[in-house]
Amino acid sequence: MVAPTAAEPVVASRRLLLPGLLDPVPGLETYWVRPGGITAVRVHGGDAVTVVDRQGRQRAEVTALRPDGTDARDLLGLTADAPATALRALAAAAAPGAVEDPVLAALLAHGLDPGELRAAVLFGEWSPAGSRETFRVAGPGFVVVAAPGGRMATDETTGNPPSDLVLEIRRADPRVREVPPLPPPLAEPILDVRVDAATAMSYEVKAGQYIQILDVEGRQCSDFLAFSAHRLQEGRERGLDATATRYFMGQAYPQPGLHGKFYDQDMEPLIEVVRDTVGRHDTFGLACNTKYYEDLGYFGHVNCTDNFNEQLRGYGIEERAGWPALNLFYNTAFDAANQLIFDEPWSRPGDYVLMRAGVDLVCASSACPDDIDPANAWVPTDVHLRVYSAERKFSMAMAHRTTPEQPATLTRETAFAPRTRALTRQFTEYRGYWLPTSFDGHGAVDEYWACRELAAVMDLSPLRKFEVLGPDAEALLQASVTRNIRRLSVNQVVYSAVCNETGGMIDDCTVFRLADTNFRFVGGDEYTGTWLREQAERLGLDRVWVKHSTDQMHNLAVQGPASRDVLRELVWTPGTQPAFADLTWFRFTIGRLGDHHGIPVVVSRTGYSGELGYEIWCHPSDGPAVWDAVWEAGRPHGMLPLGLDALDVLRIESGLVFAGYDFDDTVDPFEAGVGFTVPLKTKEDDFVGRDALLTRKAHPQRRLVGLELAGNEPAAHGDCVHVGRHQVGVVTSATRSPILRKNIALCRIAVEHAEIGTEVDVGKLDGHRKRIPARVVRFPFYDPDKERPRS
Structure with missing residues (x-):
């Protein structure tokens, strides 16, 4: 073998990336x-423990315990001279006799009093994003890390x-864990068993009981069968x-929410999906069977169908x-060619599906033995x-991950859910939260007219909020969004696009200026906060912090011609605020509801309806009280609650764009109809995507327009x-306009x-056999000069 010369550089082969499945470094x-x-994590002598303050300015409390659970302050060589406030708060909040937190339960099982535990404090009010501290473990024990x-x-x-x-643990003995630890049970299980690889298991559940099927090591198919037990007793097989x-x-397969039930041939619901941390499953294909393997030349291969037949034989x-x-x-x-395709499963170690039995069931679950294709990533494992x-x-709930490496977050309710759930059962999963689509007793059209003619209130809490703080905050935003943030005054809001290097929109946002060095960034995508921190690192801006604040700030929109009258007597502001x-x-004020003793709120003159309107921002713990106050103030004005269905009609009429429909990261602001957010002539500072946007503006290829359809x-x-035979565009959003x-x-x-x-045609079916005549019209369709929100 000839060694490479200087003219022949060695090119390292790139590894297949499997985020969330494999540790990039053995033993890490x-x-x-x-x-x-x-x-809390078990550690051994020689292990290296690293604590990372990812977003910055976050206090960390580190407590070390011996294997028997007793305090071990010398385990990490740290000075534990502060009270373990997070552990104490956890213990104080636990209901007597009902301790569900596994860390607290383990401490109490060892007879420890959390109130006596001490902690070493890391980081603090001004620690930079990405700060890290590393310690060497002196012996076996546990490390408990809290983020108070x-x-x-x-x-x-x-x-x-x-x-x-x-929390990173680099093992002194980097042995690969043979089986990842399962997540703890959701409650005390009635049945808790392992389905070994290449086998199946039958079991019975009663009506109302919950079935949790977990993927132990990730990327493992598990076939599931369910039959009505009562029908089986009658000699009728209904699965x-x-x-x-x-x-x-x-839908191709049910998902948690309104459309979450599985039916049998008699149209009776057998089970309902309650939680799904994967989000992608097979669409009722056959379980692997003898013929499948024989046709590929693998005779006698064990298969799920034969395993099921054996397990179900006793039930007739x-x-x-x-x-x-x-x-x-x-x-x-x-x-797109109507071909059935398949690839490796999406599931990670510990991912699960939770289902609720609607009737008494006979069930069977398999751990698929397929090792000849991607069904189990070629390596069958347990379920x-x-x-x-x-x-x-x-x-x-469903699961969401901001990036593939981050842990899953389950769908949550907003602060206003206790009130909206009393008014409707029509909810949909929207960006990690449950939001109402319409309200019982009203409906989308009724809610729409309330907003156009009177007033309406809507929950918009899923908007993602980030506090951008520090001396470099303005510089970061100036370099990251298209608008000129240097021109933004305190108590002012600006709407902006957020672009990548090619000029494509990764998000749109509003930016609030709270002080000289304090901004609130409100966008639609959770990832945008990660992206902002990446830009700060790229630019070397080490005096700025991007802190996620969605969990600290939920918001109601009060929209409509009467919205000012609804809130006029409700919002109190001090003399230091507008x-x-x-x-x-696009201005805001900071005040309280009622008087100076009331609930603290931020009120902005913003919205997404094309009408005069406001948004009220509050802490989630105050959500029900804020709803009640607004609801009571709106009652004399005929105010109604507003759901997502009506909002979609309102925003399309008003020409307001929506991520994933009217723009994505391949569409620039000019093509998305928000070119006004790109002041290329007046913003002299560079920002991400500027060069690409200069080129795109000089050589436009597509434009967002309004269409009015015939019929x-x-x-x-x-x-x-279409124009004639050829396609010239695509519909991004559409609706029936009640007012037009x-x-x-x-x-x-x-x-x-x-x-x-x-004149154009909107194509249906294949785009040729059915066409709807349409023509390009001015948009926004409703109030094109935006006189109503400015009023």
């Missing part, structure tokens, strides 16, 4: 400590919300039916050559099964737009056909 383990939370934090003051301009910490389920749910269930099953964790889809009592109650009555468009048939997102009594749409179209009055 990573754990997350949530804001206000506690994480309380309520961020809504009425102050120097808020520092609690943020997460990262999960794909056709009935899809017919009623309108007739054997099949291939069982149509709910294939949990498996990853299949139909592509774990837990069954919980019907007396338990679990929140309905008076509510003086708020002009009564609406367009839909994704419909093709027309079908309208937003369309991204080639500039050659973007002039007002241009």
